[in-house]
Each structure stands twice: as C-alpha cells, then as structure tokens.
Amino acid sequence: MLEDMEKLVSLCKRRGFIFPSSEIYGGINGFWDYGPLGVELKRNIKDAWWQDVVQRRDDMVGLDCSIIMNPKVWEASGHLGGFSDPMVDCKATKERYRADQMYVFIYLFPQVNHKGEPAEAWLAGLGASPEDASAIPEKKAAKLAKKFGKPEQPPQIVPYLELPEADREKVIGPSTDDRGTLTPPRSFNLMFRTFVGALEDDSATAYLRPETAQGIFANFKNVVDTGRVKLPFGIAQVGKSFRNEINPRNFTFRSREFEQMEIEFFCKPEDAAHWYAYWRKERFDWYVRHGLQSDRLRLRDHDKDELAFYSTATADIEYSFPFGVSELEGIAHRGDYDLTQHMKFSGKDLTYFDEESKARITPHVIEPSAGADRATLAFLCEAYTEDQVGGEIRTVLRFHPRFAPIKAAILPLVKKEGMPEKAEALYHALRKRFAVFYDEKGAVGRRYRRQDEAGTPFCITVDGQSLQDDTVTFRDRDRCVQWRVPINQAESTLRGLIDGDLTVPAVS
RNA sequence: GCGGGCGUAAUUCAGUGGUAGAAUGCCAGCUUCCCAAGCUGGACGUCAGGGGUUCGAAUCCCCUCGCCCGCUCCA
DSSP states (O other): OOOSHHHHHHHHHHHTSEEETTGGGTOOTTOEEEOHHHHHHHHHHHHHHHIIIIITOSSEEEOOOOSBOOTHHHHHHTHHHHTOOEEEEBTTTOOEEEGGGEEEEEEEEEEEOTTSSEEEEEEEEESSSHHHHTHHHHHHHHHHHHHHOOOSSOOEEEEGGGSOGGGGGGEEOTTOSSBSOBOOOEEOOOSEEEESSSOOOGGGEEEEOSOSHHHHHHTHHHHHHHSOOOSSEEEEEEEEEEOOOSSOBTTTTBOSEEEEEEEEEEEOGGGHHHHHHHHHHHHHHHHHHTTOOSTTEEEEEOOGGGSOTTOSEEEEEEEEETTEEEEEEEEEEEETHHHHHHHHHHOOOOOEEETTTTEEEOOEEEEEEEEHHHHHHHHHHHHEEEEEETTEEEEEEOOOTTTOSOSEEEEESSSOTTHHHHHHHHHHHHTTTSOEEEOOSSOHHHHHHHHHHHTOOEEEEEOHHHHHHSEEEEEETTTOOEEEEEGGGHHHHHHHHHHTSSOOOSOO
C-alpha cells in the first residue's frame, strides 16, 4: 500500500507516466504533462468511460464542444459571479475573510488621545448584515469606552468594500487589536481570462471553461432537435477545463488545467430521484469494477448545508489518497436550474415537448462529473505495490488490464537460436490489435521486472520449446504464474484475459 | 495567499569556500533456457534560474521559480 506520494511521483517521472510541465524552464505551478506510458493510461481510462457510458448504452450520446464559449454562458451558469468573491487577509493573524461580509464600525470617543486628537476607533466586524456584524466591534468599543469615555453618537457603519483606500489603514481587524493589518480586498477569481481576437480590449474578453457541463446545456436544444433522442437521455463529454486554483497541490490532484468526464442526464422531473439513485450507484460501481475495490473508496452524501442552493441531493465518490480523502467524482441532482438559467439569459426556449403527455416540460438533470486526471491518479495510487521477493523489492503497478498502458510484452527468452525472429513475428501479429511491446535485451528477469513497473499485465515468452511445438508461455504480472499456450491462440488468449472472459490458471 | 522545509546525473542521495561523487537505472557487447545474476565497456550534470560577496561559490547573502508539509481556499 502506498503511504506517501514520493515513491509514486518518482516512479511516474522515471518511467514516463507524468512529468512536471515545461520542466526545462523550471516548471509551472499547477500544470503537468503525461509521458509515453501516462498518455496511454489516461487515454485507456477515458476510453473505458466513453465506451461504458456512451457506446454501450442506448440512452446516451456524446458531444465535444469548444473550450471558449460566449462569455454570457458563464454569467448564466453563475461562474462569473460565484467564482469571484473578494477576500481580505489579516496580516497579523493570517485569517481570511469575505470582504462583502465585513463592516467597519467607526466610533468617536469624547476624550482625546495622547497626541491630543479626538480618539476614534475603526472596528471591523463580520456578518451578512451590519446588525450581524456588530458583536465584535461593540465588545471592543466597550473596552475603549472605559479609557476614552462613552461615545455620544452610535457608530457610523461602512461596508469594508466601500471604504476609501486611504482609510483602510485605520481599520482594526476582527481578530486583532492592531490597526492596519488588513489587506485590500482581493478578488479570487478562478476563471481563466483571455481575449478573442488580436485586440485586447474589454469587449473581447472571454474565458477558458471551468467545466465542460455548460457546453452540454448550451447544446441541449441542438441535440434534441437533431439527435432523435427522447427523455430520459444523457449527453456525455470528455475535455479539458481550466481553473485558476489558489493553491495547486498534491501532484496532479489539484491542477489548473485538467480533464473532465461529464454526463448531463436529462429526465422528467418525477423520475429525477430514481435516476439520481441509479447514477450514484452506477458510477461508484464503475470504480470498483476497475480496481478501486478496497476500503479506500467511499460514497459520501452531502449534508443539507453543503448543497448548492439549486441542488436537492449531491454525493461525492471519494478516494483515500496518501494525502487525504479527496473527491474523484460528484453526482449532483441539479433540478432544472441550468436549463432555466440558460433560457433566462439566452431568451431561447429550451423546454422539451413530451409526446406522451403532450406537454412542454423543463427536464431535470442528474450530473455525474468525474475528473479524468483524478481518476488516473487514484488508479495509480491503488495500483502501486511493493512485493518482497527474496529480500528484494519488486515494484508492481497492478492496473486493471483494460487500463494498462501496455497489454503484453513479447520476449524471446534468449537472444539467439531463432527466438527473436519467432517472437518478433508474434509481436507484429499482436500489435495490430493490442498495445504490445517487444524487448529482447538483457536477462529475462530484468525484462519481467521492467514490465511489472510499467503495469503490463502479461508477458509472452518464446523459449526453446516454442521452436519445437509452437507454444509460448504466458506470465501473469500479479502472481508470476506461467502457463503454455499454442502460439496461434496467443491473440484470443490475450483478448480473453483483458476482457475478463479468461482467468489466469491457479498454478503453472 | 501565509508560515516552515527542500531543490546536486533519469531516480535516491553524499558532498559546509579550493579538481562535482556514490548506488541504482540507462546504452553497447559478451554470457544467460525463466524472474532486477555475472563480466567488459559507455553515455549522462549550466549543482533549479538570476544577481551579489570572494582570488575562488554546489557550499555564504539577496531575488525569482518549482516541489513537499501545515494553514487558507476549493462557486
């Protein structure tokens, strides 16, 4: 079991799974590159997802929409407003506050201070309204009143955001007794801004999408009009998204550029609860089927106060990474919020005509939204194992065969007596269908270990007997079991093992 | 964004002011009929980047970038 990320990060670098982005220039925080093995792994995960939720279902279709969309999309979705809360930091106590919930209470005391000026105190309080915010300032003012006398007037109350810049220095923060410790309000906007066209004026402002979901909602009418789809049905999309995360952390887990695998599943309002329960289970089971069967995986329902205001239910699929329990996928019951918002902002009718009831309805939507990079990282963490073999450590990535970057390595046992030629012929036959790898160099034990570290589930070895009777040995990664298979059945055997129709024999 | 730690070969690390090292890995060859065996040879470093101090800096100082940990944040 993987205890910290260090060994995995170093293996990923060493074997070509994941590299720091633009490393030769010192890297860039929050961005990562997938190397030769990593790109296969991640692509296999995305392909498996696409096959399972689109190709093998009758009620799903796919979509691939642009990353940059009309900026109004992000007004409608709430990302432009919701992603940009101004925050204020206290330099003394390191606390952080929402600036729109901070009010300054200005007290004037009758007596003068040591400089002979009228004593005044600018006391900051926190709350949704001035009344809510008054507790801390009142308490502090009462203390000061003992020294400078009781104020004759009630305090003047100013929202921190409306305070003139020059006056900010006078403010005493909620958690300190010193003035001037608060920073100016700073906007923490997670949207990546850019400009469309060569002229960088404000009218050309656009955004890199922070999620793929809105492209699906924006195309809902197109798909309904052209796709011959009927409720209930879903639209799936895989693609890059971008968020200016305040603090990228934990290897690829929180990155600023990442890839999502999202479904918006549309249904009649009265069926939404059923479909929510269905997808909640279906998506959890998908991870279990592909190897996250340990107790490190869990399904957590959001508490009421955790829910977005438009959602009636949300569940997170979480994985216990070495750095903590973190979300892989969220399944949200979003009601008709998104379609309604887009109708409001676009002025277009996005309702659905139900043939049965002859009524127009606004479908409700269930959103299973998964992180492709997070899934990849979870499968990497889960796969990482160190076996003790005769006092030595055998490092193995136990990927599900469907995800393994290389499905099988074709190896001549020794580099002579016609074995390389026979092995190469098999390699050329197999690579038409599978990602396979040929290696004839060095001791076979070393080659087996190299494949273990790359997560290759099977090795096919051509030995002396192969030259006599046209059989090869299959070697299983997880238990090192070996058994003989006729060379003309190698392809069907490999396919059976990958698809799960065949299993590895108990003993060789 | 704050605080702390760190940054030397592909990886893990040693090197506290005076000629950049080890192990593993990698490459070539020999050997080898089954699990990182052995032998021979080989490549690989702007010591994260930039600036400063010094006769001389991987080493001391400053700045920047990146990674890790803890806060904070995560609509």
